[in-house]
Amino acid sequence: MTVFEADRLLRCQTQEKGYFCNSIPSLTQEQEQEITKLRTAHMKEMNNFRNNLAIKRAELRKLQTADKADMDAINNTIDEIGTIRTKMAKIRAAHI
Numbered sequence: 038m039t040v041f042e043a044d045r046l047l048r049c050q051t052q053e054k055g056y057f058c059n060s061i062p063s064l065t066q067e068q069e070q071e072i073t074k075l076r077t078a079h080m081k082e083m084n085n086f087r088n089n090l091a092i093k094r095a096e097l098r099k100l101q102t103a104d105k106a107d108m109d110a111i112n113n114t115i116d117e118i119g120t121i122r123t124k125m126a127k128i129r130a131a132h133i
Contacts, residue, residue: 097114
């Protein structure tokens with residue numbers, strides 16, 4: 038086993054369960070770097086969506102617990118949450 042193969046094996050074993058390194062044999066170092074680059078970009082994009090989703094959920098909780106609930110604002114926030122989740126699902130599907 039070469040040093041490169043040992044390093045790759047160690048990196049793949051330390052990734053979260055289900056990471057695709059173990060299922061793609063004989064990747065070159067360039068291919069692994071490109072996969073890592075794509076994966077990192079995808080993770081950053083998803084984190085932005087998750088952060089926005091958390092903000093919208095907090096806004097929704099605030100609206101729902103107000104003394105006088107504004108149903109229009111609640112419904113709009115629910116729609117915004119749905120839009121974010123739909124965008125996430127579409128981008129996730131395109132990434133696979």
